Amino acid sequence: MIQNGSSEDTIAAIATPVGQAGIGIIRISGPRSLEIARKVFCPKKDIQTFESHRLYLGHVKDPASGRVLDEVLISFMKAPHTYTREDVVEINCHSGYLLLAKVLEIILNQGARLAKPGEFTYRAFMNNRIDLTQAEAVVDLINSHSERGLQLASEQIKGGLRTQIRELREKALEILASIEVAIDFPDEEVEFLPRDKTADKIEGELIEPIEKILAAYVQRKIWMEGIRTVIVGRVNAGKSSLLNRLLNEERAIVTPIPGTTRDVIESTIYIEGLPLRLIDTAGFRKVKGRLEGIGIRLTHKKWAEADLALVVIDQSRPVNRDDLDLISKSREKKSLILLNKSDLPGKISEERLDGLLEGLQVVRISALTGEGIDDLRRAIRDLILSPDTDIATSLSVAPNLRHKQALQKAGQFFKTSAQNARNGLPLEIIAMDINSALEALAEITGEITTDDLLDKIFSQFCLGK
Numbered sequence: 216m217i218q219n220g221s222s223e224d225t226i227a228a229i230a231t232p233v234g235q236a237g238i239g240i241i242r243i244s245g246p247r248s249l250e251i252a253r254k255v256f257c258p259k260k261d262i263q264t265f266e267s268h269r270l271y272l273g274h275v276k277d278p279a280s281g282r283v284l285d286e287v288l289i290s291f292m293k294a295p296h297t298y299t300r301e302d303v304v305e306i307n308c309h310s311g312y313l314l315l316a317k318v319l320e321i322i323l324n325q326g327a328r329l330a331k332p333g334e335f336t337y338r339a340f341m342n343n344r345i346d347l348t349q350a351e352a353v354v355d356l357i358n359s360h361s362e363r364g365l366q367l368a369s370e371q372i373k374g375g376l377r378t379q380i381r382e383l384r385e386k387a388l389e390i391l392a393s394i395e396v397a398i399d400f401p402d403e404e405v406e407f408l409p410r411d412k413t414a415d416k417i418e419g420e421l422i423e424p425i426e427k428i429l430a431a432y433v434q435r436k437i438w439m440e441g442i443r444t445v446i447v448g449r450v451n452a453g454k455s456s457l458l459n460r461l462l463n464e465e466r467a468i469v470t471p472i473p474g475t476t477r478d479v480i481e482s483t484i485y486i487e488g489l490p491l492r493l494i495d496t497a498g499f500r501k502v503k504g505r506l507e508g509i510g511i512r513l514t515h516k517k518w519a520e521a522d523l524a525l526v527v528i529d530q531s532r533p534v535n536r537d538d539l540d541l542i543s544k545s546r547e548k549k550s551l552i553l554l555n556k557s558d559l560p561g562k563i564s565e566e567r568l569d570g571l572l573e574g575l576q577v578v579r580i581s582a583l584t585g586e587g588i589d590d591l592r593r594a595i596r597d598l599i600l601s602p603d604t605d606i607a608t609s610l611s612v613a614p615n616l617r618h619k620q621a622l623q624k625a626g627q628f629f630k631t632s633a634q635n636a637r638n639g640l641p642l643e644i645i646a647m648d649i650n651s652a653l654e655a656l657a658e659i660t661g662e663i664t665t666d667d668l669l670d671k672i673f674s675q676f677c678l679g680k
Protein backbone atom coordinates (compact mmCIF):
# COMPACT_ATOMS: atom_id res chain seq x y z
CA MET A 216 0.00 0.00 0.00
CA ILE A 217 2.90 2.33 0.65
CA GLN A 218 4.60 1.30 -2.55
CA ASN A 219 2.33 3.07 -4.99
CA GLY A 220 3.38 6.50 -3.66
CA SER A 221 5.97 7.97 -5.96
CA SER A 222 8.91 9.88 -4.48
CA GLU A 223 8.00 12.74 -6.77
CA ASP A 224 5.28 13.44 -4.25
CA THR A 225 5.89 15.75 -1.37
CA ILE A 226 4.41 14.26 1.78
CA ALA A 227 3.49 15.81 5.12
CA ALA A 228 2.24 14.65 8.51
CA ILE A 229 2.06 15.58 12.16
CA ALA A 230 5.16 13.89 13.57
CA THR A 231 4.44 14.23 17.28
CA PRO A 232 1.84 12.24 19.26
CA VAL A 233 -1.72 13.44 19.58
CA GLY A 234 -2.36 14.98 22.98
CA GLN A 235 -1.14 17.68 25.31
CA ALA A 236 2.51 18.58 24.81
CA GLY A 237 4.81 21.59 24.79
CA ILE A 238 5.32 21.64 21.06
CA GLY A 239 4.06 19.75 18.04
CA ILE A 240 6.04 19.11 14.88
CA ILE A 241 4.87 18.89 11.32
CA ARG A 242 7.22 17.23 8.92
CA ILE A 243 7.31 17.69 5.15
CA SER A 244 9.49 15.63 2.82
CA GLY A 245 9.95 15.69 -0.93
CA PRO A 246 11.04 17.94 -3.78
CA ARG A 247 8.46 20.66 -3.08
CA SER A 248 9.11 20.96 0.66
CA LEU A 249 10.89 24.29 0.51
CA GLU A 250 8.49 25.81 -2.01
CA ILE A 251 5.54 24.89 0.22
CA ALA A 252 7.28 26.18 3.33
CA ARG A 253 7.90 29.52 1.67
CA LYS A 254 4.20 29.87 0.88
CA VAL A 255 3.01 29.34 4.43
CA PHE A 256 5.85 30.84 6.46
CA CYS A 257 6.53 34.52 7.14
CA PRO A 258 9.96 34.94 8.68
CA LYS A 259 10.43 37.46 11.46
CA LYS A 260 13.62 38.79 9.92
CA ASP A 261 13.93 39.41 6.26
CA ILE A 262 15.78 36.40 4.83
CA GLN A 263 16.72 35.71 1.23
CA THR A 264 17.46 32.02 1.42
CA PHE A 265 16.91 29.24 3.90
CA GLU A 266 20.23 27.82 4.95
CA SER A 267 20.15 24.08 5.48
CA HIS A 268 19.87 22.77 9.06
CA ARG A 269 19.12 26.12 10.66
CA LEU A 270 16.14 27.29 12.68
CA TYR A 271 14.13 30.34 11.67
CA LEU A 272 11.54 32.12 13.76
CA GLY A 273 8.37 33.41 12.17
CA HIS A 274 4.64 32.82 11.65
CA VAL A 275 2.56 30.36 9.77
CA LYS A 276 -0.22 31.93 7.79
CA ASP A 277 -2.92 30.65 5.52
CA PRO A 278 -2.03 31.98 2.04
CA ALA A 279 -5.71 31.84 1.05
CA SER A 280 -7.05 34.07 3.83
CA GLY A 281 -3.84 35.70 5.02
CA ARG A 282 -4.74 34.64 8.57
CA VAL A 283 -1.81 34.06 10.94
CA LEU A 284 -2.14 30.75 12.77
CA ASP A 285 0.86 30.35 15.03
CA GLU A 286 4.33 31.54 15.87
CA VAL A 287 6.70 28.78 14.84
CA LEU A 288 10.30 27.69 14.41
CA ILE A 289 10.98 26.24 11.01
CA SER A 290 13.95 24.33 9.68
CA PHE A 291 14.87 23.32 6.19
CA MET A 292 17.14 20.34 5.71
CA LYS A 293 18.55 19.93 2.27
CA ALA A 294 18.83 16.51 0.64
CA PRO A 295 20.65 14.21 1.02
CA HIS A 296 21.55 14.89 4.64
CA THR A 297 18.07 14.24 6.01
CA TYR A 298 15.96 11.46 7.50
CA THR A 299 14.47 10.56 4.12
CA ARG A 300 17.39 11.73 1.95
CA GLU A 301 14.91 14.13 0.35
CA ASP A 302 14.46 17.83 1.11
CA VAL A 303 12.79 18.02 4.51
CA VAL A 304 11.06 20.87 6.30
CA GLU A 305 10.05 20.66 9.95
CA ILE A 306 7.72 23.16 11.57
CA ASN A 307 7.73 23.40 15.36
CA CYS A 308 4.34 24.72 16.36
CA HIS A 309 2.77 25.39 19.70
CA SER A 310 0.98 22.16 20.31
CA GLY A 311 -2.70 21.43 20.42
CA TYR A 312 -4.17 18.99 18.01
CA LEU A 313 -6.60 21.40 16.37
CA LEU A 314 -3.87 23.90 15.66
CA LEU A 315 -1.55 21.25 14.24
CA ALA A 316 -4.34 19.82 12.12
CA LYS A 317 -5.07 23.30 10.74
CA VAL A 318 -1.40 23.95 9.87
CA LEU A 319 -1.21 20.55 8.23
CA GLU A 320 -4.34 21.29 6.21
CA ILE A 321 -2.81 24.49 4.84
CA ILE A 322 0.31 22.58 3.84
CA LEU A 323 -1.78 19.94 2.09
CA ASN A 324 -3.67 22.72 0.28
CA GLN A 325 -0.34 23.87 -1.14
CA GLY A 326 0.16 20.54 -2.86
CA ALA A 327 1.65 18.16 -0.32
CA ARG A 328 0.03 14.77 0.19
CA LEU A 329 -0.76 13.31 3.62
CA ALA A 330 1.96 10.77 4.43
CA LYS A 331 0.96 7.16 5.08
CA PRO A 332 2.04 5.54 8.35
CA GLY A 333 5.77 4.82 8.15
CA GLU A 334 6.19 6.60 4.82
CA PHE A 335 9.07 8.83 5.96
CA THR A 336 11.01 5.80 7.12
CA TYR A 337 9.96 3.92 3.99
CA ARG A 338 11.54 6.66 1.91
CA ALA A 339 14.70 6.51 4.01
CA PHE A 340 14.81 2.81 3.16
CA MET A 341 13.99 3.21 -0.55
CA ASN A 342 16.65 5.93 -0.85
CA ASN A 343 19.19 3.59 0.76
CA ARG A 344 19.82 5.69 3.82
CA ILE A 345 18.86 2.80 6.05
CA ASP A 346 18.40 -0.90 5.45
CA LEU A 347 15.43 -3.00 6.48
CA THR A 348 16.91 -3.96 9.86
CA GLN A 349 17.27 -0.29 10.74
CA ALA A 350 13.70 0.46 9.67
CA GLU A 351 12.47 -2.39 11.85
CA ALA A 352 14.44 -1.03 14.78
CA VAL A 353 12.53 2.24 14.56
CA VAL A 354 9.38 0.28 15.46
CA ASP A 355 11.23 -1.66 18.15
CA LEU A 356 12.33 1.56 19.74
CA ILE A 357 8.71 2.54 20.21
CA ASN A 358 7.47 -0.87 21.33
CA SER A 359 10.30 -2.09 23.51
CA HIS A 360 9.30 -3.39 26.92
CA SER A 361 12.56 -2.65 28.75
CA GLU A 362 15.66 -0.50 29.04
CA ARG A 363 17.84 -3.23 27.55
CA GLY A 364 15.37 -3.65 24.71
CA LEU A 365 15.75 0.04 23.94
CA GLN A 366 19.51 -0.35 23.90
CA LEU A 367 19.30 -3.24 21.44
CA ALA A 368 16.94 -1.26 19.21
CA SER A 369 19.18 1.78 19.16
CA GLU A 370 22.22 -0.37 18.32
CA GLN A 371 20.21 -1.76 15.45
CA ILE A 372 19.20 1.71 14.24
CA LYS A 373 22.87 2.62 14.19
CA GLY A 374 23.36 -0.30 11.85
CA GLY A 375 24.84 -2.97 14.14
CA LEU A 376 23.07 -5.86 12.48
CA ARG A 377 23.40 -4.36 9.02
CA THR A 378 27.20 -4.23 9.40
CA GLN A 379 27.39 -7.83 10.56
CA ILE A 380 25.26 -9.06 7.68
CA ARG A 381 27.34 -7.05 5.26
CA GLU A 382 30.54 -8.61 6.60
CA LEU A 383 29.06 -12.07 6.18
CA ARG A 384 28.10 -11.30 2.62
CA GLU A 385 31.56 -10.00 1.80
CA LYS A 386 33.19 -13.15 3.17
CA ALA A 387 30.78 -15.33 1.23
CA LEU A 388 31.44 -13.37 -1.95
CA GLU A 389 35.17 -13.80 -1.47
CA ILE A 390 34.81 -17.57 -1.19
CA LEU A 391 32.45 -17.60 -4.13
CA ALA A 392 34.95 -15.63 -6.23
CA SER A 393 37.71 -18.14 -5.56
CA ILE A 394 35.35 -20.99 -6.44
CA GLU A 395 34.48 -19.26 -9.69
CA VAL A 396 38.14 -18.82 -10.58
CA ALA A 397 38.60 -22.54 -10.01
CA ILE A 398 35.59 -23.26 -12.23
CA ASP A 399 37.06 -21.11 -14.99
CA PHE A 400 40.48 -22.73 -14.75
CA PRO A 401 39.62 -26.36 -14.09
CA ASP A 402 43.16 -27.66 -14.67
CA GLU A 403 44.54 -25.65 -11.82
CA GLU A 404 41.73 -26.39 -9.45
CA VAL A 405 43.82 -28.09 -6.80
CA GLU A 406 46.23 -25.25 -6.62
CA PHE A 407 43.55 -22.57 -6.40
CA LEU A 408 41.26 -24.29 -4.07
CA PRO A 409 41.98 -27.09 -1.63
CA ARG A 410 38.50 -28.46 -0.84
CA ASP A 411 39.05 -28.87 2.88
CA LYS A 412 40.29 -25.35 3.19
CA THR A 413 37.16 -24.03 1.50
CA ALA A 414 35.00 -26.03 3.88
CA ASP A 415 37.01 -24.73 6.85
CA LYS A 416 36.56 -21.19 5.65
CA ILE A 417 32.81 -21.59 5.21
CA GLU A 418 32.52 -23.06 8.68
CA GLY A 419 34.76 -20.62 10.50
CA GLU A 420 33.91 -17.40 8.74
CA LEU A 421 30.25 -17.94 7.94
CA ILE A 422 28.52 -20.68 9.91
CA GLU A 423 30.07 -19.87 13.29
CA PRO A 424 29.34 -16.13 13.20
CA ILE A 425 25.78 -16.87 12.09
CA GLU A 426 25.30 -19.18 15.04
CA LYS A 427 26.58 -16.50 17.37
CA ILE A 428 24.06 -13.99 16.07
CA LEU A 429 21.30 -16.57 16.30
CA ALA A 430 22.13 -17.22 19.95
CA ALA A 431 21.12 -13.65 20.74
CA TYR A 432 17.60 -14.21 19.45
CA VAL A 433 16.24 -15.46 22.77
CA GLN A 434 17.83 -12.52 24.53
CA ARG A 435 16.23 -10.04 22.23
CA LYS A 436 12.85 -11.61 22.55
CA ILE A 437 12.99 -11.46 26.33
CA TRP A 438 14.05 -7.83 26.57
CA MET A 439 11.97 -6.58 23.71
CA GLU A 440 8.74 -8.50 24.17
CA GLY A 441 8.91 -9.62 27.76
CA ILE A 442 8.91 -13.11 29.25
CA ARG A 443 5.56 -14.71 28.70
CA THR A 444 4.75 -16.12 32.12
CA VAL A 445 1.64 -18.21 32.45
CA ILE A 446 0.02 -18.85 35.85
CA VAL A 447 -1.64 -22.25 35.87
CA GLY A 448 -3.22 -24.44 38.55
CA ARG A 449 -6.40 -26.21 39.49
CA VAL A 450 -9.48 -24.14 40.28
CA ASN A 451 -9.28 -22.10 43.48
CA ALA A 452 -5.54 -22.71 43.92
CA GLY A 453 -4.98 -18.94 44.18
CA LYS A 454 -3.77 -18.03 40.68
CA SER A 455 -5.66 -14.75 40.45
CA SER A 456 -4.62 -13.88 44.01
CA LEU A 457 -1.00 -14.42 42.97
CA LEU A 458 -1.39 -12.21 39.90
CA ASN A 459 -2.84 -9.44 42.06
CA ARG A 460 -0.11 -9.89 44.64
CA LEU A 461 2.68 -9.61 42.04
CA LEU A 462 1.01 -6.59 40.46
CA ASN A 463 0.22 -4.96 43.81
CA GLU A 464 -3.30 -4.29 42.62
CA GLU A 465 -6.69 -5.94 42.35
CA ARG A 466 -6.45 -6.75 38.67
CA ALA A 467 -8.20 -10.11 38.59
CA ILE A 468 -11.37 -11.14 40.40
CA VAL A 469 -10.75 -13.39 43.40
CA THR A 470 -13.55 -15.41 44.99
CA PRO A 471 -13.86 -18.66 46.93
CA ILE A 472 -15.99 -20.00 44.06
CA PRO A 473 -14.03 -22.50 41.99
CA GLY A 474 -13.87 -21.49 38.34
CA THR A 475 -13.94 -17.74 38.88
CA THR A 476 -11.50 -16.94 36.10
CA ARG A 477 -12.90 -17.90 32.71
CA ASP A 478 -10.92 -15.63 30.47
CA VAL A 479 -7.21 -14.92 30.11
CA ILE A 480 -5.93 -11.84 31.95
CA GLU A 481 -2.61 -10.26 31.03
CA SER A 482 -0.45 -7.64 32.76
CA THR A 483 3.21 -6.66 32.75
CA ILE A 484 5.51 -6.46 35.78
CA TYR A 485 9.25 -5.84 36.07
CA ILE A 486 11.65 -7.85 38.15
CA GLU A 487 14.96 -6.02 38.29
CA GLY A 488 14.22 -4.51 34.91
CA LEU A 489 13.20 -7.85 33.40
CA PRO A 490 9.82 -7.47 31.74
CA LEU A 491 7.42 -10.23 32.69
CA ARG A 492 4.11 -10.59 30.90
CA LEU A 493 1.94 -12.32 33.46
CA ILE A 494 -0.98 -14.33 32.18
CA ASP A 495 -3.67 -15.54 34.58
CA THR A 496 -5.71 -18.43 33.25
CA ALA A 497 -8.84 -20.45 33.95
CA GLY A 498 -8.25 -23.17 36.55
CA PHE A 499 -7.91 -26.85 35.73
CA ARG A 500 -10.73 -29.21 36.56
CA LYS A 501 -12.71 -31.92 34.86
CA VAL A 502 -14.59 -30.04 32.18
CA LYS A 503 -18.32 -29.58 32.76
CA GLY A 504 -19.71 -26.37 31.24
CA ARG A 505 -19.06 -25.51 27.63
CA LEU A 506 -17.68 -22.12 28.56
CA GLU A 507 -15.26 -23.70 30.96
CA GLY A 508 -14.16 -26.10 28.25
CA ILE A 509 -13.18 -23.14 26.09
CA GLY A 510 -11.40 -21.51 29.04
CA ILE A 511 -9.32 -24.57 29.69
CA ARG A 512 -8.46 -25.05 26.04
CA LEU A 513 -7.21 -21.47 26.07
CA THR A 514 -5.18 -22.22 29.20
CA HIS A 515 -3.45 -25.07 27.37
CA LYS A 516 -2.70 -22.82 24.43
CA LYS A 517 -1.25 -20.08 26.62
CA TRP A 518 0.80 -22.65 28.50
CA ALA A 519 2.23 -24.02 25.27
CA GLU A 520 3.22 -20.55 24.08
CA ALA A 521 4.70 -19.40 27.38
CA ASP A 522 8.40 -18.95 28.16
CA LEU A 523 7.83 -19.71 31.84
CA ALA A 524 5.06 -21.37 33.86
CA LEU A 525 4.14 -20.64 37.46
CA VAL A 526 2.31 -23.78 38.57
CA VAL A 527 0.17 -23.06 41.60
CA ILE A 528 -0.67 -25.95 43.96
CA ASP A 529 -2.97 -25.39 46.93
CA GLN A 530 -1.08 -27.22 49.66
CA SER A 531 -3.99 -26.83 52.11
CA ARG A 532 -5.88 -29.47 50.13
CA PRO A 533 -4.89 -33.01 49.26
CA VAL A 534 -3.50 -33.42 45.75
CA ASN A 535 -5.99 -34.56 43.14
CA ARG A 536 -5.85 -35.73 39.52
CA ASP A 537 -5.68 -32.18 38.20
CA ASP A 538 -2.63 -31.42 40.37
CA LEU A 539 -0.91 -34.56 39.16
CA ASP A 540 -1.59 -33.65 35.53
CA LEU A 541 -0.23 -30.17 36.13
CA ILE A 542 2.92 -31.40 37.82
CA SER A 543 3.71 -33.88 35.10
CA LYS A 544 3.08 -31.30 32.38
CA SER A 545 5.28 -28.76 34.16
CA ARG A 546 8.29 -30.97 33.52
CA GLU A 547 8.06 -30.18 29.81
CA LYS A 548 8.75 -26.48 30.21
CA LYS A 549 10.65 -23.96 32.28
CA SER A 550 8.50 -23.96 35.42
CA LEU A 551 8.32 -23.06 39.08
CA ILE A 552 6.06 -25.02 41.40
CA LEU A 553 4.39 -22.74 43.92
CA LEU A 554 3.00 -24.33 47.07
CA ASN A 555 0.38 -21.73 47.86
CA LYS A 556 -1.66 -20.97 50.97
CA SER A 557 1.33 -21.52 53.23
CA ASP A 558 -0.58 -19.59 55.89
CA LEU A 559 -2.95 -22.59 56.19
CA PRO A 560 -2.03 -26.01 57.58
CA GLY A 561 -0.63 -28.35 54.91
CA LYS A 562 -2.65 -31.34 53.73
CA ILE A 563 0.10 -32.98 51.73
CA SER A 564 2.83 -34.81 53.64
CA GLU A 565 6.45 -33.81 53.16
CA GLU A 566 7.23 -37.30 51.93
CA ARG A 567 4.54 -37.19 49.30
CA LEU A 568 5.73 -33.73 48.21
CA ASP A 569 9.33 -34.87 47.92
CA GLY A 570 8.26 -37.76 45.75
CA LEU A 571 5.94 -35.75 43.55
CA LEU A 572 8.15 -32.75 43.01
CA GLU A 573 11.51 -34.41 42.65
CA GLY A 574 13.77 -32.43 40.33
CA LEU A 575 11.38 -29.49 40.17
CA GLN A 576 11.99 -26.04 41.60
CA VAL A 577 9.63 -25.30 44.45
CA VAL A 578 8.77 -22.07 46.29
CA ARG A 579 6.36 -21.84 49.23
CA ILE A 580 4.15 -18.80 49.12
CA SER A 581 0.99 -17.28 50.46
CA ALA A 582 -0.71 -15.13 47.87
CA LEU A 583 -2.99 -13.96 50.68
CA THR A 584 -0.36 -12.69 53.14
CA GLY A 585 2.52 -12.06 50.73
CA GLU A 586 4.79 -14.54 52.50
CA GLY A 587 7.45 -15.99 50.17
CA ILE A 588 6.73 -13.53 47.33
CA ASP A 589 10.23 -12.05 47.51
CA ASP A 590 11.67 -15.58 47.27
CA LEU A 591 9.47 -16.11 44.25
CA ARG A 592 10.74 -12.96 42.53
CA ARG A 593 14.32 -14.07 43.15
CA ALA A 594 13.60 -17.56 41.84
CA ILE A 595 12.06 -16.13 38.67
CA ARG A 596 15.05 -13.89 38.09
CA ASP A 597 17.54 -16.72 38.61
CA LEU A 598 15.63 -19.00 36.31
CA ILE A 599 15.40 -16.45 33.49
CA LEU A 600 18.98 -15.31 33.86
CA SER A 601 20.25 -18.88 33.89
CA PRO A 602 23.27 -19.46 31.64
CA ASP A 603 21.33 -21.28 28.95
CA THR A 604 19.47 -18.12 28.02
CA ASP A 605 22.83 -16.43 27.81
CA ILE A 606 21.30 -13.16 28.82
CA ALA A 607 24.25 -11.88 30.81
CA THR A 608 26.41 -11.48 27.75
CA SER A 609 26.17 -8.02 26.31
CA LEU A 610 25.81 -8.67 22.63
CA SER A 611 25.08 -5.55 20.71
CA VAL A 612 23.04 -7.11 17.96
CA ALA A 613 20.13 -9.44 18.27
CA PRO A 614 17.96 -10.72 15.45
CA ASN A 615 14.16 -10.63 15.43
CA LEU A 616 12.07 -13.55 14.23
CA ARG A 617 12.30 -12.55 10.58
CA HIS A 618 16.09 -12.18 10.75
CA LYS A 619 16.35 -15.44 12.64
CA GLN A 620 14.48 -17.37 9.98
CA ALA A 621 16.57 -15.90 7.18
CA LEU A 622 19.80 -16.53 9.10
CA GLN A 623 18.82 -20.14 9.69
CA LYS A 624 18.13 -20.53 6.01
CA ALA A 625 21.50 -18.99 5.09
CA GLY A 626 23.24 -21.15 7.71
CA GLN A 627 21.66 -24.28 6.26
CA PHE A 628 22.85 -23.46 2.74
CA PHE A 629 26.37 -22.74 4.01
CA LYS A 630 26.38 -26.06 5.88
CA THR A 631 25.38 -27.92 2.76
CA SER A 632 28.04 -26.15 0.72
CA ALA A 633 30.75 -26.97 3.30
CA GLN A 634 29.69 -30.61 3.33
CA ASN A 635 29.66 -30.76 -0.43
CA ALA A 636 33.11 -29.21 -0.54
CA ARG A 637 34.46 -31.90 1.79
CA ASN A 638 32.77 -34.64 -0.17
CA GLY A 639 34.32 -33.45 -3.43
CA LEU A 640 31.11 -32.53 -5.23
CA PRO A 641 31.36 -30.37 -8.36
CA LEU A 642 32.28 -26.77 -7.69
CA GLU A 643 29.15 -25.54 -9.49
CA ILE A 644 26.97 -27.19 -6.86
CA ILE A 645 28.94 -25.65 -4.03
CA ALA A 646 28.65 -22.26 -5.67
CA MET A 647 24.91 -22.70 -6.07
CA ASP A 648 24.35 -23.18 -2.34
CA ILE A 649 26.52 -20.21 -1.47
CA ASN A 650 24.46 -18.12 -3.86
CA SER A 651 21.26 -19.27 -2.17
CA ALA A 652 22.73 -18.36 1.21
CA LEU A 653 23.63 -14.93 -0.11
CA GLU A 654 20.03 -14.43 -1.18
CA ALA A 655 18.80 -15.31 2.29
CA LEU A 656 21.20 -12.74 3.76
CA ALA A 657 20.00 -10.12 1.30
CA GLU A 658 16.43 -10.66 2.54
CA ILE A 659 17.50 -9.53 5.99
CA THR A 660 18.82 -6.17 4.90
CA GLY A 661 16.09 -5.74 2.30
CA GLU A 662 18.17 -5.86 -0.86
CA ILE A 663 15.86 -8.66 -1.88
CA THR A 664 12.34 -8.08 -0.73
CA THR A 665 8.67 -8.39 -1.59
CA ASP A 666 5.84 -5.87 -1.43
CA ASP A 667 4.07 -8.07 1.11
CA LEU A 668 7.03 -8.01 3.44
CA LEU A 669 7.47 -4.26 3.16
CA ASP A 670 3.77 -3.75 3.81
CA LYS A 671 3.99 -5.96 6.85
CA ILE A 672 6.93 -4.07 8.28
CA PHE A 673 5.85 -0.53 7.50
CA SER A 674 2.22 -1.06 8.52
CA GLN A 675 3.41 -1.29 12.12
CA PHE A 676 4.52 2.33 12.06
CA CYS A 677 2.55 5.25 13.37
CA LEU A 678 1.70 8.34 11.34
CA GLY A 679 4.48 10.83 10.91
CA LYS A 680 7.33 8.27 11.31
Ligand SMILES: Nc1nc2c(ncn2[C@@H]2O[C@H](COP(=O)(O)OP(=O)(O)OP(=O)(O)O)[C@@H](O)[C@H]2O)c(=O)[nH]1
Pocket residue numbers: 448449450451452453454455456457468469470471472473474475476477496497498499555556557558559580581582583584
Ligand atom coordinates in the same frame (compact mmCIF):
# COMPACT_ATOMS: atom_id res chain seq x y z
N1 LIG B 1 -5.64 -18.66 53.09
C1 LIG B 1 -5.32 -18.40 51.85
N2 LIG B 1 -6.29 -18.24 50.93
C2 LIG B 1 -5.94 -17.96 49.68
C3 LIG B 1 -4.58 -17.82 49.29
N3 LIG B 1 -4.54 -17.55 47.94
C4 LIG B 1 -5.83 -17.52 47.54
N4 LIG B 1 -6.67 -17.77 48.56
C5 LIG B 1 -8.12 -17.83 48.52
O1 LIG B 1 -8.52 -18.90 47.65
C6 LIG B 1 -9.71 -18.56 46.94
C7 LIG B 1 -9.49 -18.68 45.45
O2 LIG B 1 -8.53 -17.70 45.05
P1 LIG B 1 -8.36 -17.25 43.55
O3 LIG B 1 -7.18 -16.36 43.52
O4 LIG B 1 -9.64 -16.74 43.01
O5 LIG B 1 -8.01 -18.64 42.91
P2 LIG B 1 -7.89 -19.01 41.37
O6 LIG B 1 -6.86 -20.06 41.27
O7 LIG B 1 -7.72 -17.81 40.54
O8 LIG B 1 -9.32 -19.65 41.11
P3 LIG B 1 -10.11 -19.86 39.74
O9 LIG B 1 -9.98 -18.61 38.92
O10 LIG B 1 -11.50 -20.12 40.18
O11 LIG B 1 -9.48 -21.04 39.08
C8 LIG B 1 -10.05 -17.15 47.39
O12 LIG B 1 -11.02 -17.23 48.40
C9 LIG B 1 -8.75 -16.60 47.92
O13 LIG B 1 -8.92 -15.62 48.88
C10 LIG B 1 -3.57 -17.99 50.29
O14 LIG B 1 -2.35 -17.88 50.08
N5 LIG B 1 -4.00 -18.26 51.54
Ligand SMILES: [Mg+2]
Pocket residue numbers: 454455456467468475476496498
Ligand atom coordinates in the same frame (compact mmCIF):
# COMPACT_ATOMS: atom_id res chain seq x y z
MG1 LIG C 1 -8.77 -17.02 39.04
